[in-house]
Amino acid sequence: MDAEHRERMAAVLAWLEDGRRLAEQRKLAGMLVFAQADPDFEGKTKRREPDGFAEFRGALRDLALKFRGPILFVHGDSHFYRLDQPIADPATGEPLRNFTRVIVFGSPQTRWIRVNIDPSSPQVFGLSPVFRASPDP
Numbered sequence: 001m002d003a004e005h006r007e008r009m010a011a012v013l014a015w016l017e018d019g020r021r022l023a024e025q026r027k028l029a030g031m032l033v034f035a036q037a038d039p040d041f042e043g044k045t046k047r048r049e050p051d052g053f054a055e056f057r058g059a060l061r062d063l064a065l066k067f068r069g070p071i072l073f074v075h076g077d078s079h080f081y082r083l084d085q086p087i088a089d090p091a092t093g094e095p096l097r098n099f100t101r102v103i104v105f106g107s108p109q110t111r112w113i114r115v116n117i118d119p120s121s122p123q124v125f126g127l128s129p130v131f132r133a134s135p136d137p
Helices: 002-025 054-067
Strands: 031-035 071-075 082-084 099-103 112-117 125-130
Touching: 002 031, 002 054, 031 054, 054 071, 054 099
Parallel strands: 031 071, 071 099
Antiparallel strands: 082 099, 112 125
16 A cells, blocks of 8 residues: 555655646646545644655645635545644744635535636635535525
């Protein structure tokens, strides 16, 4: 499994870097990154070493430090809605304000989140959890 993990992580890191370069070349206002698994920014998961998400969390931090535009990171796995800024700037310890994480709903709370994208807005991404079962017509 170690070899498979290394290959997969190399592909993920290359994908993030390629995405950043493409966003900069096209002068995009922001980046949107999706993942399934919760990378455990809070360190709540008790696991045996090594931490398979440490390199990924570091790559997301580096992405936010390099890109500087708004980055919306969306993931599932935890099943409870959450909107926060979980990555700290290593220089100040303050949250990196251009990196926002949203955890989407999951079973049994199968709801949805409305995302508005406005490149002319400084925030670019606007999010609203929708607590009723079906979207507006």
